[in-house]
Amino acid sequence: MIHYGKHNVNEDDVAAVCDVLRNENLTQDHKGIEFEAALCQYTGARYCITVNSATSALHIACLALGIGENDTVWTSPNSFVASANCALYSGARVDFVDIHPISRNIDINALNTKLAEAKRSDQLPKAIIVVHFAGNSCEMKELQQLLQPLDIALIEDASHALGGTYLDKPVGNCEFSNFCVFSFHPVKSMTTGEGGALMVNCPDLAKNARLYAKHGITRTVSDYDYFTGQPWEYEQQVLGFNYRLSDIQSALGISQLNRLDSFIAKRRALVARYNQLLADLPLKLPVDNPQTESAWHLYVVELRNHEQRAVYDYMLSKGVQLNVHYIPIHLQPHYRRLGFSPGDFPVAEKYYKMALTLPLYPDLTESQQDFVVATLKEALD
Ligand SMILES: Cc1ncc(COP(=O)(O)O)c(C=O)c1O
Structure with a gap:
C-alpha cells in the first residue's frame, strides 16, 4: 500500500535517540535546549519553545496572548481541527474566514470584508490564526498591514510549512506575526514522533508561553522576574500545562533537522x-x-x-x-x-x-x- 505521507528515519536518527537513552536525562534538558537553538538558527526567530505537539503550541500561543472568555479568534475552515480548538481550549469563541480558491489559504479580501463588518459592530477578534495550507505560506506582509492597526494578534499555523520560505526567508522567522507554530507529527516535514514548536521574537510573549507549557511553574529568577523563592522552591504563577517535549524526542528532532x-x-x-x-x-x-x-x-x-x-x-x-x-x-x-x-x-x-x-x-x-x-x-x- 502506498500511503499519502510517511516519515523518513535513518540510522543517524536511531543513534541520536539511543545516545539519549544510554547517557542523558530523558525528560526536557540539554537536548531540548539544543533543539530549540537549532530551530531558531534555522528559521531566524529569536525564541523557540518546543512542546509535545503543534496543538499544544497553538494553545500556549493563545494563552500567552491573554486570549480567554469574551474574546473571539478567527481561523481558516480549511485546516485540521486543532487550528480552531486551541481558541476553544482558551475559553474564547471561534469564527472562520473563507479560503481563496487558488491558494486554499485564508482569503485576504474575505478577511478585509469581515473585519470591516466586525469593526462596525465592535466585534473584532483578538487574534487570527492563519494556516499555511499544504506548506505554502499565507501573504504575511499583507496580513500584518491589515491586522496591526486594529491591534489584532497574528498566529501562523505553519504545521505544514517548516522548510518553506516567504519573501526569500524561512517560514518561522515571525517577521510579520506574533507566533509561528510547527508540527513534528510523522507525516510532516520532519518528525519527533509527536511534537511541536512555537517560534516567537517578543521576549515577554516567549516567557509567558514557556510558563504555560511548564505547569505555570517558575523555579529561578531567570524563569520569571517575580520569582522570590529559595533555591529549592518553585512557585506556580498561573494555571499551566505539562506540554514538555522529552530529550528523546528532541534528539530525534536535531538529527532530523540536519536532513x-x-x-x-x-x-x-x-x-x-x-x-x-x-x-x-x-x-x-x-x-x-x-x-x-x-x-x-x-x-x-x-x-x-x-x-x-x-x-x-x-x-x-x-x-x-x-x-x-x-x-x-x-x-x-x-x-x-x-x-x-x-x-x-x-x-x-x-x-x-x-x-x-x-x-x-x-x-x-x-x-x-x-x-x-x-x-x-x-x-x-
Ligand atoms: C494545520 C495543522 N494544524 C495543527 C495540527 C496539529 O498538529 P499536532 O498533531 O502536532 O498537534 C496539524 C496536524 O495535523 C495540522 O495539519
Missing part, C-alpha cells in the same frame, strides 16, 4: 514530476505562489468532473491510499453544535468536495509515483 533541506528538495522534485505527469488530466493542480517556496507537505489535486469517492475507492483498490485535506472545520459536529452550518464558508466547502491528496514524501520512489499517476489515469478514464 530537513534534503527532505524538502526531494518533495520539490516529486512535485515537479507530478506537475508534468498530470498536466493533461482533467484536474486542477496546485499552483505555486511567486512570493513563497512551499514546503510541499501535501500535493492536493481537485477533480473537475469526477466523483471524489469513486476515484478514492478505485485508487485504494489498486493499493494507493489517498487522503482528503480538509473536511471544513465548521462542518464538524462539535462546531455545528456551536452554531455553524453548511453554506457558511462556500469556497472551502466546494473545494473539499473536489480535493484529493496524492502520496508525497521523501522516500516515494519515481516508480511508485509513476504507478500512482497511471492508476489515477485509469480512475479518471
Whole structure:
C-alpha cells in the first residue's frame, strides 16, 4: 500500500535517540535546549519553545496572548481541527474566514470584508490564526498591514510549512506575526514522533508561553522576574500545562533537522514530476505562489468532473491510499453544535468536495509515483 505521507528515519536518527537513552536525562534538558537553538538558527526567530505537539503550541500561543472568555479568534475552515480548538481550549469563541480558491489559504479580501463588518459592530477578534495550507505560506506582509492597526494578534499555523520560505526567508522567522507554530507529527516535514514548536521574537510573549507549557511553574529568577523563592522552591504563577517535549524526542528532532533541506528538495522534485505527469488530466493542480517556496507537505489535486469517492475507492483498490485535506472545520459536529452550518464558508466547502491528496514524501520512489499517476489515469478514464 502506498500511503499519502510517511516519515523518513535513518540510522543517524536511531543513534541520536539511543545516545539519549544510554547517557542523558530523558525528560526536557540539554537536548531540548539544543533543539530549540537549532530551530531558531534555522528559521531566524529569536525564541523557540518546543512542546509535545503543534496543538499544544497553538494553545500556549493563545494563552500567552491573554486570549480567554469574551474574546473571539478567527481561523481558516480549511485546516485540521486543532487550528480552531486551541481558541476553544482558551475559553474564547471561534469564527472562520473563507479560503481563496487558488491558494486554499485564508482569503485576504474575505478577511478585509469581515473585519470591516466586525469593526462596525465592535466585534473584532483578538487574534487570527492563519494556516499555511499544504506548506505554502499565507501573504504575511499583507496580513500584518491589515491586522496591526486594529491591534489584532497574528498566529501562523505553519504545521505544514517548516522548510518553506516567504519573501526569500524561512517560514518561522515571525517577521510579520506574533507566533509561528510547527508540527513534528510523522507525516510532516520532519518528525519527533509527536511534537511541536512555537517560534516567537517578543521576549515577554516567549516567557509567558514557556510558563504555560511548564505547569505555570517558575523555579529561578531567570524563569520569571517575580520569582522570590529559595533555591529549592518553585512557585506556580498561573494555571499551566505539562506540554514538555522529552530529550528523546528532541534528539530525534536535531538529527532530523540536519536532513530537513534534503527532505524538502526531494518533495520539490516529486512535485515537479507530478506537475508534468498530470498536466493533461482533467484536474486542477496546485499552483505555486511567486512570493513563497512551499514546503510541499501535501500535493492536493481537485477533480473537475469526477466523483471524489469513486476515484478514492478505485485508487485504494489498486493499493494507493489517498487522503482528503480538509473536511471544513465548521462542518464538524462539535462546531455545528456551536452554531455553524453548511453554506457558511462556500469556497472551502466546494473545494473539499473536489480535493484529493496524492502520496508525497521523501522516500516515494519515481516508480511508485509513476504507478500512482497511471492508476489515477485509469480512475479518471
Ligand atoms: C494545520 C495543522 N494544524 C495543527 C495540527 C496539529 O498538529 P499536532 O498533531 O502536532 O498537534 C496539524 C496536524 O495535523 C495540522 O495539519
